[in-house]
Amino acid sequence: QWQGVIEEYRDRLPVSADTPVVTLGEGGTPLVAAQWLSEQTGCEVWLKVEGNNPTGSFKDRGMTVAISLAAQAGDKAVVCASTGNTSASAAAYAVRAGLVPLVLIPAGRIAKGKLAQAIVHGARLVTIDGGFDDCLRIVRELGKHYPVALVNSVNPVRLEGQKTAAFEVCDALGDAPDLHLLPVGNAGNIAAYWKGYQEYAKDKLASKTPQMWGFQAEGAAPIVRGAIVEKPDTAATAIRVGNPASWTLAEAARDESGGRIEMVTDEQILTAQRELAAREGVFVEPASAAGVAGLLHAKANGWLHGGSTVVITVTGHGLKDIDTALDHAKVDESPVTPADTDAVARVAGLA
Numbered sequence: 001q002w003q004g005v006i007e008e009y010r011d012r013l014p015v016s017a018d019t020p021v022v023t024l025g026e027g028g029t030p031l032v033a034a035q036w037l038s039e040q041t042g043c044e045v046w047l048k049v050e051g052n053n054p055t056g057s058f059k060d061r062g063m064t065v066a067i068s069l070a071a072q073a074g075d076k077a078v079v080c081a082s083t084g085n086t087s088a089s090a091a092a093y094a095v096r097a098g099l100v101p102l103v104l105i106p107a108g109r110i111a112k113g114k115l116a117q118a119i120v121h122g123a124r125l126v127t128i129d130g131g132f133d134d135c136l137r138i139v140r141e142l143g144k145h146y147p148v149a150l151v152n153s154v155n156p157v158r159l160e161g162q163k164t165a166a167f168e169v170c171d172a173l174g175d176a177p178d179l180h181l182l183p184v185g186n187a188g189n190i191a192a193y194w195k196g197y198q199e200y201a202k203d204k205l206a207s208k209t210p211q212m213w214g215f216q217a218e219g220a221a222p223i224v225r226g227a228i229v230e231k232p233d234t235a236a237t238a239i240r241v242g243n244p245a246s247w248t249l250a251e252a253a254r255d256e257s258g259g260r261i262e263m264v265t266d267e268q269i270l271t272a273q274r275e276l277a278a279r280e281g282v283f284v285e286p287a288s289a290a291g292v293a294g295l296l297h298a299k300a301n302g303w304l305h306g307g308s309t310v311v312i313t314v315t316g317h318g319l320k321d322i323d324t325a326l327d328h329a330k331v332d333e334s335p336v337t338p339a340d341t342d343a344v345a346r347v348a349g350l351a
């Protein structure tokens with residue numbers, strides 16, 4: 001039975017023997033062979049399906065560590081700013097530890113599945129008349145003046161937990177891949193993976209480190225443009241961030257790994273989301289498809305060498321944001337059909 005991130009990688013995490021382990025069995029997510037993407041690119045492509053975590057995104061990896069340490073420290077409340085998945089995860093893990101979750105979210109731009117999670121877990125929800133970056137600025141100030149633990153990815157223990165995904169990739173493949181692709185929003189995850197890959201290579205558990213390729217949405221691409229984006233805008237609301245907290249760490253991951261951070265349009269992201277579901281059977285929320293859009297973009301631009309081993313992290317489950325999926329679905333809404341077998345056979349294209 002998989003014990004969750006802390007028990008599986010205890011000696012690589014900033015926990016001690018008397019840290020209470022607050023877990024929902026996070027981690028140990030599937031590494032799925034992507035046949036269609038492999039055919040399209042001539043590479044060996046794998047998907048690290050992080051939507052399979054307990055609250056539906058990779059955030060659980062960092063939250064189990066952050067909340068366990070907050071419980072050990074005797075904190076009574078935790079606070080975070082979020083585009084949705086961090087708050088969903090913080091709420092679930094906090095209540096398990098008997099802590100009060102206080103979450104700040106940007107008005108109007110949070111996927112309903114994530115909002116539902118924060119609400120049903122009983123988080124204290126504050127909807128800010130502003131963007132994610134405003135929420136983050138405020139929680140940093142709250143952390144300074146009130147007895148609350150800050151559990152955003154500005155808290156390094158979050159990235160410690162998130163680096164375990166790189167360990168799992170190496171454990172599953174027997175080595176690090178040549179390339180690792182993933183979305184970049186607040187930019188903690190690309191930094192976390194890079195840290196994990198470096199640790200495994202140092203300990204000779206991998207023969208190399210991969211190039212880290214991060215992808216931002218064109219309307220929210222501060223790292224690509226080299227400037228803060230005052231009004232970030234993208235349908236991929238999870239990565240609608242104009243001033244990433246881990247900007248410097250993400251650039252270090254890009255440069256030290258010989259990788260790249262590029263941008264893809266919303267059109268490319270939503271097409272990748274649809275293609276991934278229709279061809280590989282993997283349904284992810286829009287932001288999570290940015291790495292897949294990035295792979296197809298890289299292939300079209302000739303950046304991709306055939307035969308490379310490529311891992312793409314798809315970061316959150318598609319059920320988080322069904323509104324966007326349905327808005328852009330190409331499905332022809334079939335009219336309600338009479339409860340008659342012959343009629344169904346005709347509508348279903350069997351007859």
Ligand SMILES: Cc1ncc(COP(=O)(O)O)c(/C=C/C(=O)C(=O)O)c1O
Nearest residue numbers: 082083085086185186187188189315316
């Ligand atoms: C599905 C999904 N995909 C990609 C990202 C980007 O990861 P980072 O580059 O490490 O920020 C997020 C991030 C979400 C939040 O930052 C939050 O929940 O506040 C996400 O939820």
